[in-house]
Structures are given as C-alpha cells and as structure tokens.
Amino acid sequence: MSTRIGRLAVIGVGLIGGSFALDLKRLGLVDEVVGAGRSRANLELALERGLIDVMVEDAISAVVHADLVLLALPVGAMSLLFRVIGPVLPPTCILTDAGSTKQDVIAAARTGLGEKIGQFVPGHPIAGAETSGAAAARTGLYQGRHCILTPLPENRPQDVDRVEALWAACGARVERLEPGMHDTIFAAVSHLPHLASFALMEDLAARPEAPVYFRYAGAGFRDFTRIAGSHPEMWRDITLANRGALLTELDAYIAKLRELRGLIQAGDGTGLEELFARARAARVNWNKARNE
C-alpha cells in the first residue's frame, strides 16, 4: 500500500489542516495541496506560508480532482459541506475529517454523502491548541500525539489503512475506536475541562473587581485557564454536537463540586485531605504513565 497521494484537498486550512498539509509536503508524500475555506485572508496566508500550493474559491473546486480530502473545520460546518461535496466526490477519492466529535459528523456524512458513505474515514487528531488559523500551523504538530480513527462498516479496509498511514507518517500514534466510545471518552477528558475552564474565566471576568483579581493570578491560574483561550465557534460546535455526553459529564462534575462544598461546610479536614490525596495520586500516576 502506498501512502503517497497525488492531490490533497484541505477544506479549512487552520492549525489542524495546515499542519497536516505541511507535514505531508515536507515528507514528499503529496504532489499538490489545494486549499479551500471560509476566510480568503486565511487562505492567502496559507498560500504565503506554503501550507497549500493552490487556493480555490469553493469546496467543490477543491474536491473535484482530489485523491484525498481532509475536512478540518468546526464540526458545525461539516453538515452543509457533506451535502455540497457529496455529489461531486470522485469515486476513488478518500474523504476524512479532523472533527472533535464523531457520532454527529458521521450522521451528517451519511445524510450528505448517501451511497458514497464508504469513502468517508472519520478521524480525530488530538492536537488542539488555544491558537488557531493558518498562522498557527507548523510542522511536527502531530509528533507523538494520538490520532483516533472511528472507521465505518462501509469503509474499505485499505482506505482506512491509508488514512492511518498518513497520520502515522506525521508522527501520530494512530488508534481505532468505536464512534460512541470516542465521544464518551472525549466528553470526559477534553470537552468537560474546556467548559470548566471557560466557565471559571467567565465567572471571574464578569466582575467589576476582575482587573485587581487578575493582577495576582499566578501559574496555577495560567495553566488552568489556558484552554479558555480556545476557539469559541469550534467549541460551540463541539459542545452542541456532543451535548448528551457533555450534559452527563457536567452533572457529574457539578455533583463532585457540591460534595466538596459539603466537606468544606462541615469543616471535614480528613475528608478534604483524602479527596485531594486521591486526586493527586491519580494525577501523578497519569503523568508518569504518559511520560513512559
């Protein structure tokens, strides 16, 4: 199986799409990269930075002669996109995506692609950051990062293998998961922390005394709130797309905060220390495991 591709179309040339294109170009695994997207200024920057070779006006022009298409837009924009490109998707072209949620993207793909659904290999590279756009793209972004594929029963195994090989070439550790399991896991370890960070920042920033408070915020606050700098539209879409799992996670988190509140109210030092110690042990073990 060859990992080489002729023409790669990237729809949404931001941090994720741009970095993927850049790595494949650098590795000589692609002949030409065509970029499309919603912001002309962003595409011009992508061209200038060499992330893409050609910019086109619309998704149809990008897809029509492509061998592989990567959709790297906020998940809320994908539904329309599937419907637009479905009719013109060449029969030998593999379509993949980088959406942070998978069940809703797959549902949208089924609707938009119809009988061509087997050409769509759903994916999710875990390499988000609080930066975005073509300006943020860089080589090596995926080195050592997870990339999850959630293949469909209709996929040809060799197409899934090909998408896997491309991400692996970028340095990603590729794994396969069932789409529902993917969404449940990421609601807990990614989407919930983002909401919790946004909420804390909003809670403090809305107060009249915020400027004084922020003056004294230190390194703990800096790290805790880093992800509150994430892209609002992207996170709006993820939140709505993974709404069911996220509501479950939010409820569990609020319940845990209320439990903590109860311990404080009762002055239960032993209970607090035990809870903190369990959390710390879990954090230390997690960090040890990921550095091994």
Add this chain to the structure above:
Amino acid sequence: MSTRIGRLAVIGVGLIGGSFALDLKRLGLVDEVVGAGRSRANLELALERGLIDVMVEDAISAVVHADLVLLALPVGAMSLLFRVIGPVLPPTCILTDAGSTKQDVIAAARTGLGEKIGQFVPGHPIAGAETSGAAAARTGLYQGRHCILTPLPENRPQDVDRVEALWAACGARVERLEPGMHDTIFAAVSHLPHLASFALMEDLAARPEAPVYFRYAGAGFRDFTRIAGSHPEMWRDITLANRGALLTELDAYIAKLRELRGLIQAGDGTGLEELFARARAARVNWNKARNE
C-alpha cells in the same frame, strides 16, 4: 536599612522555605540558616542540599537565637507553632510567614504571640507548585513572582521594610494588601481553581473506566489538572482556613456551570459562543498584560 541578617530560622524547609533560604545564602544576605520541621528525612535532605547549615530538633531551638524566622508550613500547623515559639521569641527577632491565607494566620498569631504580635509581619509569596519538600527547593523560584505582605497596625515600619527587602532581593515583586482583601482575591484566582482541578481529577479517577479515559487525555487535560498534583495537607488547610470566601467562590462557579448547562440543554449556540468568546477575550487580555 540593612537587608543582611545574621541567623535565619526556617520552620518547614520545603519548596517555599528552602528556596527562600537558598536565595539568601547565594546572595550572601545571611550568615547562618537553621532549619526545623516535622520530617527528619526532609531536614537531612535540606542539609545535604545546602538549603540549611544546621538542623535542630524543634522549633524552640531554631527560634531562640534567630534574627529572622520564616514559617513555611501548611497554615493549619501554624496555630500550634505560634503558641510554642511565642514565649521564647527574642524581642529583636522578626517573624514572618509564607502562608497562603492571611486572616486565619494573623488570628492564630495574635493568640499565640500575645504582646509580641508586632514582631510578626504576615507574608505570602506566590510561587506554589505541584512539587513540594526540600527536594523541590531551587534558586530563582521567586524571580518575577508576586509576594504579598499584609502588615499589621502593630508592626514597626522598618520591620515590614526589612521583610520586603529580603523578598525583593530574591527577585519577587512585593506588594502590600489588607489581609481580608488578600483572602478574597486568592479564594478567586488560586483556591477555587485548585478545588476545581482536584474535583475534576477525582470525578474521573473514581470511575472503573478511568484507565481507558486517561489514555486519551491530551495537553488541555494536562494543564487543567496540573494543580491537582498539589500537596493534599497544604490544600486541606488552605481550604478550611479560607472557608468563607471559598464557599462564596464555589457557589458562584457552580452557578456559572449551571448557566452553561442551561445553554447546552436549550441548544443555544449563540449564547454558548458569546460566553466562550468573552472568556477567551478575558484570557487573552490577561495573558497579554502579564507578559508586558
């Protein structure tokens, strides 16, 4: 006013106390450092690492010939300590602390020190980390960090200036705040984020599927939960000591999470995006201001 001191006693030679001693020794601002604390093994390591010159068995022996005493233990341990050292504190000795809460420490100092309360200059260097103990101490820890003093009406101005000069010599940006204001501010920007991080880690770690979940946790999770690796006893004490302000903060945070939950439940994409955008703007502005 000379910043030089003869004999410095550090009670609790961990990250905070050990790093303070190390910097003053490196700067030649202290003749001798005496260390005391609760763990003999930690004191031996402090001696071996050159954080202290002498280790003694108890706080009384450390204080009795000291010119300056730094208390750098969890705030819950300070009450007893003030009562123990109060009677033997030499009349010319300045006593200061590094506790993360100030009103409760001051109340404990008033009880334990009695008429010697004027010798106590309350302080709080903002340089905590998820590491602790003598092993974590290092030079330069305070470089560019805030250090808050919350002086008492009974303090001699020259004593406050002297403590300020020592922290400034370590590179800290020293500021003065009223104790109640200090506790209110730090409940919001430090204590609440710590509780929120501990709670999230505990929420996830308690589940049977935690090992699978943690496998896919990425950089956002890493940063959000870094402070969940903090010292359980220290945070038990801070939480109880600043209980009133912290309950207020927890309630506001839970209310904000419930507001977010309501937006998700209602599928209010505009409301979500606006909230995320406000949070992001506040985070970006904060980060810009602190790097200026």
